[in-house]
Amino acid sequence: MPRWDTMHDLPTGGQAGGRHGRGPLWWHGRFHGCGYRITVPRQAILNVLSKTSEHLSAEDVYIAVHKIYPNVGLTTVYRTLELLVQMGIVCKIDFGDKRARYELSEGPKGKRHHHHLVCTKCGRIIDYTDFIDKEIELLTKTEKALAKKHNFEINNHLIQFYGLCSECRKE
Amino acid sequence: MPRWDTMHDLPTGGQAGGRHGRGPLWWHGRFHGCGYRITVPRQAILNVLSKTSEHLSAEDVYIAVHKIYPNVGLTTVYRTLELLVQMGIVCKIDFGDKRARYELSEGPKGKRHHHHLVCTKCGRIIDYTDFIDKEIELLTKTEKALAKKHNFEINNHLIQFYGLCSECRKE
DNA sequence: TTAGTAATGGAAACCATTATCAATAAGGAG
DNA sequence: CTCCTTATTGATAATGGTTTCCATTACTAA
Ligand SMILES: [Mn+2]
Ligand SMILES: [Mn+2]
Ligand SMILES: [Zn+2]
Ligand SMILES: [Zn+2]
Numbered sequence: 001m002p003r004w005d006t007m008h009d010l011p012t013g014g015q016a017g018g019r020h021g022r023g024p025l026w027w028h029g030r031f032h033g034c035g036y037r038i039t040v041p042r043q044a045i046l047n048v049l050s051k052t053s054e055h056l057s058a059e060d061v062y063i064a065v066h067k068i069y070p071n072v073g074l075t076t077v078y079r080t081l082e083l084l085v086q087m088g089i090v091c092k093i094d095f096g097d098k099r100a101r102y103e104l105s106e107g108p109k110g111k112r113h114h115h116h117l118v119c120t121k122c123g124r125i126i127d128y129t130d131f132i133d134k135e136i137e138l139l140t141k142t143e144k145a146l147a148k149k150h151n152f153e154i155n156n157h158l159i160q161f162y163g164l165c166s167e168c169r170k171e
Numbered sequence: 172m173p174r175w176d177t178m179h180d181l182p183t184g185g186q187a188g189g190r191h192g193r194g195p196l197w198w199h200g201r202f203h204g205c206g207y208r209i210t211v212p213r214q215a216i217l218n219v220l221s222k223t224s225e226h227l228s229a230e231d232v233y234i235a236v237h238k239i240y241p242n243v244g245l246t247t248v249y250r251t252l253e254l255l256v257q258m259g260i261v262c263k264i265d266f267g268d269k270r271a272r273y274e275l276s277e278g279p280k281g282k283r284h285h286h287h288l289v290c291t292k293c294g295r296i297i298d299y300t301d302f303i304d305k306e307i308e309l310l311t312k313t314e315k316a317l318a319k320k321h322n323f324e325i326n327n328h329l330i331q332f333y334g335l336c337s338e339c340r341k342e
Numbered sequence: 343t344t345a346g347t348a349a350t351g352g353a354a355a356c357c358a359t360t361a362t363c364a365a366t367a368a369g370g371a372g
Numbered sequence: 373c374t375c376c377t378t379a380t381t382g383a384t385a386a387t388g389g390t391t392t393c394c395a396t397t398a399c400t401a402a
Contacts, residue, residue: 210381
């Protein structure tokens with residue numbers, strides 16, 4: 001029966017998790033600011049997302065959380081992920097397999113905004129940031145032009161490349 | 172009871188539909204080439220897609236087809252759309268509402284490859300091609316660089332901008 | 343403590359998409 | 373044109389990811 005005051009036992013994922021010194025985790029402020037409570041399931045879920053570099057489905061998250069907190073329900077995982085998406089803390093992406101996948105969008109010191117290569121054969125996902133700079137530049141221009149022309153307020157974009165990964169090319 | 176030899180009564184959508192002169196419709200050859208049969212439901216479905224500039228869901232297509240051929244089943248619509256996607260005749264896109272949407276990818280004289288603006292409030296979709304040229308240029312470069320770096324064979328890409336359309340900005 | 347409310351989790355409901363399978367019909371051979 | 377082979381169809385049932393319900397639990401402030 002995990003309690004709030006035992007939460008310091010939660011694995012933090014070392015430096016990779018996106019801690020901010022020794023204080024509360026960086027997202028605590030965001031939560032308090034919105035009047036949301038910091039609960040065991042939410043901690044656990046964010047913790048799972050912080051520790052992985054993969055693109056987890058809701059069930060993946062559920063399984064990972066379940067190992068440490070077996071009484072956290074799948075429903076709560078869905079609810080929490082939705083909340084985090086809505087807060088901008090987590091990205092929800094569709095890669096064409098038929099389940100939503102989630103990843104931390106960017107901690108203050110965390111991963112940068114990036115795009116994806118998607119293997120249409122094996123489903124592998126490759127993050128890339130290398131060529132983003134030029135892309136961002138063009139995107140900014142394009143967004144401005146589109147916004148003006150269609151009187152559209154652009155808040156976000158999605159770029160994905162589909163094809164065959166190195167493994168799947170071999171055959 | 173529509174019969175094959177009545178199919179010339181199918182509305183063709185005028186010039187916008189992508190006819191190739193007076194002969195069989197342009198995709199007939201593709202079908203024969205693959206050994207696929209040309210059937211009433213397939214004609215009707217392609218006809219619906221040819222006549223609209225919207226991004227129809229499978230059910231939308233079903234409803235439209237159903238008005239003229241009430242005995243065409245939803246299952247067949249799904250199957251046919253999947254076939255057309257697999258043949259490259261139709262694009263299947265996810266806009267974040269939870270249903271796949273379909274549009275003709277490009278007839279020989281048909282619409283060009285394009286990207287989308289998606290209103291996250293009302294769901295409106297805006298096609299744009301205006302700024303594509305520069306994008307394509309960068310995309311080509313990016314694709315080449317990514318392909319080399321990750322040994323990835325890129326076959327396709329998806330670009331979408333999310334935000335608020337002119338209507339939804341007013342409030 | 344206590345009341346008020348946010349959050350939770352198990353179970354049932356939802357709903358787009360697929361799988362089944364017997365019936366139908368496209369299209370080639372004759 | 374007729375017949376035959378088999379691709380295609382469509383009603384129905386099943387699937388599976390996601391939501392909804394609602395009674396229970398647990399923060400938080402007074
Ligand atoms: Mn990623
Ligand atoms: Mn379009
Ligand atoms: Zn692969
Ligand atoms: Zn809108």
